[in-house]
Structures are given as structure tokens and as C-alpha cells.
Amino acid sequence: MKKPVDLSAAYQPKEFSFRDEAKVSEIISRYPAGKQRSAIMPLLDLAQRQVAEDGAVATPPYGGWIPLAAMDKIAAIVDVPPVKVYEVATFYSMYNLEPVGKYLVQMCTTTPCMLCGSGDVVKTCESQLGIHAGETTRDGMFTLMEVECLGACVNAPMVQINDDYYEDLTPESMKQILSDLQEGRDVLVGSQNGRNASMALSGTTTLVDQADKLGIKKAV
Numbered sequence: 001m002k003k004p005v006d007l008s009a010a011y012q013p014k015e016f017s018f019r020d021e022a023k024v025s026e027i028i029s030r031y032p033a034g035k036q037r038s039a040i041m042p043l044l045d046l047a048q049r050q051v052a053e054d055g056a057v058a059t060p061p062y063g064g065w066i067p068l069a070a071m072d073k074i075a076a077i078v079d080v081p082p083v084k085v086y087e088v089a090t091f092y093s094m095y096n097l098e099p100v101g102k103y104l105v106q107m108c109t110t111t112p113c114m115l116c117g118s119g120d121v122v123k124t125c126e127s128q129l130g131i132h133a134g135e136t137t138r139d140g141m142f143t144l145m146e147v148e149c150l151g152a153c154v155n156a157p158m159v160q161i162n163d164d165y166y167e168d169l170t171p172e173s174m175k176q177i178l179s180d181l182q183e184g185r186d187v188l189v190g191s192q193n194g195r196n197a198s199m200a201l202s203g204t205t206t207l208v209d210q211a212d213k214l215g216i217k218k219a220v
């Protein structure tokens, strides 16, 4: 469950404005006249990404989150009472309403991931970063979050870090991913065991002719 927004927290900026006003107009133009409120969700996402861009070059770094001032700005832009924006932002878990680390590690612990070893993946994240779910490392680099199913159960266990999925995890591969991020190295996104998309580990089992034509090989 999401934490309530802390309206008086010191980290809340007094003001917020969108840098890319053309993008704001383009988002609003996607919807019919009089239905600007439909733009609330993409505008929240745009605000969160703008904050993440700023955070990526800040010292210490931070990730994308949505200040109260940004929600108020969006309410003014789409001409609705601010509470209409708060209702959306507080409902969806993809909107962060307080500062997070540069890398937001969302660890799925729902049943398929749990049965495939997410408990060990969580323990690895916690021991490697020295924090627990809901906490941020002191250097501002990582926030750990436990989440419900992220829709990649076929490749369980998995985590989402910012916009990317990391799948078929083991404690060893999870440790490698975190080490690579800590050291600024390139990371392998997606399946960590060579699986092609969500294909069976034994290789193609259906539409074999088409797979051959497309040059899709067996995963292992």
C-alpha cells in the first residue's frame, strides 16, 4: 500500500514547472476538447521523468518522483480541482510521491515469483545494498520496494529497475546486476539465463516452422 503524501516534508519544492511545454501541449492534444483531464496520467509520468532527469545529474543523485507542486500544476493545466490529480497519483503504484533513489528496485514477491525463489532475490538485494524494502541507500543510488505481480511471471523471479525488467534471476545474477549498477557498468536487461523473450527454456515448442524462418534459436 502506498504511503500518504507528506505535504509538509522539507523535500517538497515550493514550485514546479514543466521544461518541455511543447510536450505538455502534445499530450493534451491527444484527447478531445473538454476532456483534458484524461491527460492527468501522462502528465504525472512526464513530471516524474523530468524530476528523474534532474536527479540523475544531482549530488547526491535521486530518481523520479512527483512533488505536490507538480500535482497542483497539472490540476491547473487540465482545469480540475487538485484533489482529482491527488486521487490518481495516490492510487497507482507507478507514481512515486516521495524521493527515491536513482535506481528504484521493485522486487516482485507475488506467488509465481515467490515459488521460483524471489525470497532469495530479496535477501540478496537487502544484503548487497544494506537496506530493507521501503528504504533508500545513503548515497541516494538505490531504493528497494516490494511490489505485487509485474506481469512477467513466465520468467520469474524478476525485478523492475526504473523502466527495465530483469528476469529469470538467481541470487548470483541479482548480485551481478546491482554490482554493475553500483560500478557504472552496462547491465544485461531482460532474461538473465539466455531465454529468448518468454519462450520455454527447452526452446521453441509451438509455431516451430515460423520460428525457424525468423531465425529464432533455442534458448538453451
Ligand code: FES
Residues within 6 Å of the ligand: 108, 109, 110, 111, 112, 113, 114, 148, 149, 150, 151, 152, 153, 156, 157, 158
Ligand atoms: S508473480 Fe512476479 S511477475 Fe508475476
